[in-house]
Amino acid sequence: MASTKTSPLSFPLLLTLTILFLQPLVSSIIIEEATVQDLQLAFKNKSLTSKQLVEYYRDNIFIQSPLLKAVIVVNPDAMLQADAADKERDALAPGHSLGGLHGIPVLLKDNIATKDKMNTTAGSLALIRSIVPRDAGVVSKLRQAGAIILGKASMTEWANFRDFDHMPSGWCARTGQGKNPYNTKGDTCGSSSGSAISASANLAAVTLGTETDGSILCPSSNLAVVGFKPTVGLTSRAGVIPITPRQDSVGPICRTVADAVYVLDAIAGQDSNDDATIEASKYIPSGGYKQFLKINGLKGKRLGLLKDVFFNFGDEPDLAQAFDRHFSTLRQKGAVLVEDLDASKFLEAYNGIQEYEILATTAEFKLAINSYLEKLEASSVRSLKDLIEFNNKNSKLEKIEEYGQQRFLEAEATNGINNKEKEAIQELAKRSRDGLEKLMTDNKLDALLAPFDSAAFILATGQFPGVIVPAGYDKEGLPFGLCFGGLKGSEPTLIEIAYGFEQATKIRRPPSFSRSSY
Template identity: 60%
Template sequence: MLSSHHSIPLSLLRLPTLFLLIISTSSAFTIKEATVQDLQLAFKHNSVTSRKLVQFYLHQIRKLNPILRGVIEVNPDALSEADKADKERKATFQGRLPALPALHGIPILLKDNIASKDKLNTTAGSYALLGSLVPRDAGVVKKLRKSGAIILGKASLTEWANFRSSNMPNGWSARGGQGQNPYFPLADPCGSSSGSAISVAANMVAVSLGTETDGSILCPSSFNSVVGIKPTVGLTSRAGVVPITPRQDTVGPICRTVSDAVYVLDAIVGFDPNDAEATKDALKFIPHGGYKQFLNASGLKGKRLGIVRTPFFSFSNGSVIAEAFENHFRVLSQRGATLVDNLKITNIDMILDFTTSGEATAMSAEFKLSLNAYLKELVSSPVTSLAEVIAFNTKFSDPEMITEYGQDIFLESEKTNGIGKTEKAALFDMKRLTRDGFEKLMKENELDALVAPDIAISTVLAIGGFPGISVPAGYGHKGVPFGIFFGGLKGSEPKLIEIAYAFEQATKVRKPPIHQTKPSQ
């Protein structure tokens, strides 16, 4: 029951060891830190092929993943997908096919709660789902395949998207082990999309997908010095994603640059009949011509940015982070933004309290309903309900480390019985807190975005289904990264992208992990 019939474990991966960092023809081209645009240009000039790109990343995974644990498994068909992309590109250059999409031939990792109908598993990091068969590609994966992206494998995560236990460390799963921050081994990699962030930060893949219910894209992006976009709920399909709650779940890109994240976002947004209600409602937010048009280096001009000092800016005066943000405020202002400082969000303490806000109450009931529905749609699975997952964990307590980490969130969720009076009251409370708090603040002050250094802003955005972007902002004690967060109202991605891209281009804070600067052996 703990084995799979169709996966290739990373421990069995055998690859040639001689791959050069520099692949050149007429000019040198470095794969490490290369953006999607760089790669497409290299394809055009025949400086690299998709096959060489996949081989490079597979080599990086073989070399680094035993330590970093950012990848759970690789796609055994990745090289054949790369060959297909190379043939299509050659036909395009010869005029036999139309122009190719931005992600064509680009390897991407999927968080291991995003289904792919191929030889890869979809397990949310748990042995309970190992060997299960999904009925189809997740909606976002179908769109990625249409864009010509190469599915390189599955990224690790905090097991069950960090909704199994309140005691589980960020980045740990039974299948993946303990994910490690590539900048400092003892630093928190954050969760739950930890592997997606670790892998792109460490150059084990070009771009990746993560999911967020509350903080799971924004936090690992911040802690691993990469860019994460948490889209408005419904902008990207959740069909085929192991769920927590459709009210807050969203799928988004985690990449090294804002531009890369935007290219991925453009590929995955839009209507999906398998997530019809949410994606149809969000269609009105998608701009004609997509999001890449908002990659504007002058995008801060005329923007109004709000700053809520309490509780988000709680670090001590004179600290590295405090000084960094004062410098960032000056940059934002110098680039044309108006900063509206010392604002307050009504009832912010209640909003940030997982219990008093109603978030915990609602999510427990929603999780049980959503997970049971997901499991019943599987073609085959070792488990068909939350109750059976709990029983599986109890039976296989050693590999699932139940004694050490428990499954208290699962047990609380299993006690629920649908959306009753208590849950409806919790949902009402969150709507009221959102209306009187974040929405009122944004509208009354005519803000384009709220700026924050603290991952706590993710909860403000989560309970209202709002979008946010995290961009590298600096490196603190022992070189541990931190990010800057820009959050806005539903559908405000165009403004957020302009702001985030202009900030990134003005500061260019991101640097690769130190060990990544050494040549591969």
């Protein structure tokens, strides 16, 4: 990488000037913040090619990656894919059209396998030069849709499962510490940190992240982007470095709700390598998800507002005022905010639930990661035990003394799914039924409101979907989001709600690099 030292200009100023200088050279449209629909229109009007678009994002990555640590690698075949997309578009017969993601560059979180010249490593040095058996299921669908695989985004190493207590969000051995472009002293959150940074800082048109518990919703909240965590199984997890198939999900992280929906339409559906997709595919509506991008989508929606549970901000009146304004907007747009809810049973259901989640996922992780590693080619790491040994041998590079690997050690000490693990899994399902499911069905709710990622563990343990939308910025300039969560298969309703809120507020703004202290 080029040195980040500059003189006499400060780097933030030089960065801004460079981006502004590059922009007119790319095309006659403004690419920064351009939506998928904007880009497709530019393709159609021949004011932009996929090759130019890839060049633009590649240049942005080159300029910003030394600072933000958001991208591990740019796909060496991205330009070839772009050229192929341009040729397909030029050869298209009049009156015909290609898919919404055709020719659109997509960055993937580094735990999503690609059978190409790039490594898939979960941010770790341990899997460099390993060879995956095939593309991940979602990657196959992206390729079928004509999308360009732009590269691999950084992430909290091993999806933040190596060590909960010591490893900071956004750190991995392959890139170092990811930075929040709104204020580099702020938290990126994880583990899909690189995907969220990249979407927010305009390093890609759209990105993919993964979530086991909060890993899409939290970084999206912290980086002023839209994160969509689907119902578990709605998108394939085959070829994704796992934590637990019971909770793992793959979803879009984008700058707008519409862009996230375009991605969801492309990646949702059955995959013979992931049995969960067979059951979940029943939720996919005929005609896809784009039909639910309705400007009046909030009208008549019943939104659960447990104000004392989720929106009690104590000595932070600015946050309270910001969300009160959003509640007013939701009502003005026709939503019904249901506040007379019995929170006692809801809270009782989730009291201590994370202890069951940890017990179950620790054992599930060992089984899942061993199964994944066994299928790799050209890898000396074939098991969790091998990973632990690799980290010990490379402790300085992997920062074992500082960041630890306690969860790895705890997982290695497990021995399958025994009675206590089965009881924990059963308890998680029961508490989800007694918690969110009961609250929503008894009160005929369309969605539950929650700030930031505060309801992430509720959605995660219940295998429920959630979408988070930019909702404001705190006094440090750091973003925060508003999350809409629902029951399994409620993606159409959540899209209507999230899109309606986004269009009514339009809060997102791109990061201003001159405001960040590099």
